[in-house]
Amino acid sequence: MPERVIKTFDVKRLEILDESGTADESLMPPIEEGDIRRIYELMTLSRIFDERALSLQREGRIGTYPSILGQEAAQVGSAFALEKTDWVFPSFRETGMYVTMGYPLHLLFQYWAGDERGVVSPEGLNIVPVSVSVGTHIPHAVGAAMAARYRRDRIAVVAYFGDGGTSKGDFHEGFNFAGVFRPPVVFICQNNQWAISVPRSAQTGAKTLAQKGIAAGLECLQVDGNDLIAMRTAMDYAIKRARHGHGGMVIEAVTYRLSDHTTADDARRYRPDDEVKAAWEREPVRRMKAYLASLNAWTDEEEDAWKAECAKRIDAEVNAYLETKSQPVTAMFDYTYADVPADLAAQRAEAIAADKAAH
Numbered sequence: 408m409p410e411r412v413i414k415t416f417d418v419k420r421l422e423i424l425d426e427s428g429t430a431d432e433s434l435m436p437p438i439e440e441g442d443i444r445r446i447y448e449l450m451t452l453s454r455i456f457d458e459r460a461l462s463l464q465r466e467g468r469i470g471t472y473p474s475i476l477g478q479e480a481a482q483v484g485s486a487f488a489l490e491k492t493d494w495v496f497p498s499f500r501e502t503g504m505y506v507t508m509g510y511p512l513h514l515l516f517q518y519w520a521g522d523e524r525g526v527v528s529p530e531g532l533n534i535v536p537v538s539v540s541v542g543t544h545i546p547h548a549v550g551a552a553m554a555a556r557y558r559r560d561r562i563a564v565v566a567y568f569g570d571g572g573t574s575k576g577d578f579h580e581g582f583n584f585a586g587v588f589r590p591p592v593v594f595i596c597q598n599n600q601w602a603i604s605v606p607r608s609a610q611t612g613a614k615t616l617a618q619k620g621i622a623a624g625l626e627c628l629q630v631d632g633n634d635l636i637a638m639r640t641a642m643d644y645a646i647k648r649a650r651h652g653h654g655g656m657v658i659e660a661v662t663y664r665l666s667d668h669t670t671a672d673d674a675r676r677y678r679p680d681d682e683v684k685a686a687w688e689r690e691p692v693r694r695m696k697a698y699l700a701s702l703n704a705w706t707d708e709e710e711d712a713w714k715a716e717c718a719k720r721i722d723a724e725v726n727a728y729l730e731t732k733s734q735p736v737t738a739m740f741d742y743t744y745a746d747v748p749a750d751l752a753a754q755r756a757e758a759i760a761a762d763k764a765a766h
Contacts, residue, residue: 416618416621418614418615418617418618418621418627418628418629419628419629420628420629420630420631421434421628421629421630421631421634421637421640421641422630422631422634422637423435423631423634423636423637423640424631424634424635424636424637424694424695424698426688426689426694427694427697428693428694428695428696428697428698428700428701429697429698429701430636430698434640435636436636436639436640436643438636438639440702440704442487443636443698443699443702443704444699444704444705445487446483446484446487446507446635446639447635447695447696447699447705448713449483449487449503449506449507450479450480450483450503450635450691450692450695451692451713451714451717452506452717452720453475453479453482453483453502453503453506453507454475454476454479454692455714455717455718455721456502456506456512456515456717456721457474457475457476457502459721459725460472460474460502460515460516460519461474461666461670463516463725464519464670465670468520468729469516469519469520469521470519470520470521471519471669471670471671472519472669472670473499473500473668473669473670474500474664474665474666474667474669474670475500475501475502475503475666476664476665476666477599477633477662477663477664477665477666477686477690477691478500478503478597478599478632478662478663478664478691479503479691479692480632480633480634480635480638480662480691480692480694480695481503481595481597481632481633481638481660481662481691482501482502482503482504482507482567482597483503483504483506483507483635483638484634484635484636484637484638484639484642485504485565485567485595485638485639485641485642485658485660486503486504486507486508486642487507487639487642488639488642488643488645488646489507489508489563489565489642489646490562491508491531491532491533492533492560492562493533493562493563493564493565493646494533494534494535494548494551494552494555494562494563494564494565495508495533495534495535495564495565495567496535496538496544496545496547496548496551496564496565496566496567497534497535497537497538497544497567498537498538498539498541498544498567498568498569498572499537499538499539500569500597501537501567502515504534504567505534508532508534509532510528510529510532510534511529511724512720512721512724513724513725513727513728513731514526514527514529514728516724516725516728517728517731518537520728522731522733522734523536524734535547541568541569541571541572541575541602542568542571542572542573542574542575542576542577542578543575543577544566544568544577545566545568545572545575545577545578545580545581545582545594546577546580546581546584548564548565548566548581548592548594549564549566549581549584549585549588549590549592549655550584551564552564552585552590552591552592552649552655553584553588553590555590555591556588556589556590556591556652561650562591562650563591563592563593563645563646563649563650564590564591564592564593564649565592565593565594565595565646566581566592566593566594566595567595567597568594568595568596568597569596569597569598569599569602570596570597570598570599570600570601570602570607570610570616571602571603571605571610572596573596573610573611573616573619574602574610574611578619579619579623582594582619582620582622582623582625582657583623585623585625585654585655586620586623586624586625586654586655587624589652589653589654589655590654590655591649591650591652591654591655592649592655593642593645593646593649593655593656593658594620594625594655594656594657594658595642595658595660596616596617596657596658596659596660597632597660597662598616598632598659598660598661598662599662599663599664600662600663600664601664601668601674601677601678603668603672604668604672604674604676604677615629615659616629616659617629617657617658617659619657620655620656620657624654625654625655625656625657626648626654626655626656626657627656627657627659628641628645628656628657628658628659629658629659629661630658630659630660630661631660631661632659632660632661632662632691633661633662633663633689633690633691633694634691634694635691635694635695636695636698638658638660641658642658645658662691663686663689663690665683665686665687665690696710735762736758736759736761736762737755737758737759739758740754740755740758
């Protein structure tokens with residue numbers, strides 16, 4: 408059968424800092440040294456928060472927690488390009504985004520302790536509650552972006568999700584709407600190579616995850632997700648593009664989850680030791696520190712001082728969380744229905760009586 412090519416596609420990849428922290432100067436964007444230092448500080452703060460959260464979970468002070476170890480650059484680098492007026496739809500592994508956006512960190516500890524008040528964004532931040540159910544928030548993000556377009560709001564909407572999210576129907580439905588209606592939405596796929604115990608190779612035959620947006624009519628880019636400068640550059644482009652009415656964009660941030668999927672997981676059961684060891688050689692914090700040192704923009708003394716400041720700040724946030732009063736037992740009933748069904752009202756009365764008896 409005779410064939411003719413009607414359309415060809417490609418997926419470009421952006422990487423600026425190599426694994427040793429050496430920059431490709433031909434690709435370096437105009438970033439002030441102060442901003443570079445700031446995003447490195449935020450990445451370090453994110454890692455220290457993550458370490459403390461893991462400790463609190465082991466102590467029984469918070470519940471199951473998903474570590475972001477190794478993914479700090481993908482989150483901080485992308486969130487640094489956002490404005491407070493933008494809307495963010497996170498999955499469950501976006502601590503670095505929260506840190507960068509200035510979210511009160513004690514609220515994150517509160518949420519991971521099982522108190523949903525921890526994800527009620529304070530005034531001035533447009534971050535919707537965490538989506539633990541994989542991929543279900545993607546159509547919601549597109550809907551918010553469509554609303555922004557109808558209202559002619561000059562904002563961007565961002566949805567974060569993992570490689571596992573690209574295997575969900577919600578992902579394809581959201582992408583299809585974004586391609587058709589061209590709302591100001593940016594999709595950040597953190598490809599950390601593992602969806603719990605399922606490797607990326609077992610999820611899809613696609614050569615890249617970014618290319619999944621091509622069929623929907625979205626602009627796509629793969630980025631070295633461990634390269635803080637590349638992530639910041641790609642996101643800055645995507646956000647400006649969205650705000651100026653040029654439609655949605657997909658950024659596949661290729662990174663690696665150095666920790667377990669959550670504290671309920673043991674990744675040693677399914678990941679080869681050599682693979683994890685090699686991933687540590689590509690991790691983002693050490694890479695960025697090396698780049699700053701090459702500019703004489705960061706010293707070991709500054710590193711030690713900043714880590715001490717971070718630890719002090721996290722201590723204060725932990726104390727604020729621990730001092731938060733628990734909700735009354737009625738809270739689990741009061742915000743579910745506008746008109747409470749009779750059976751739920753009966754359960755509420757039983758819970759109140761049991762609580763009084765216990766105290």
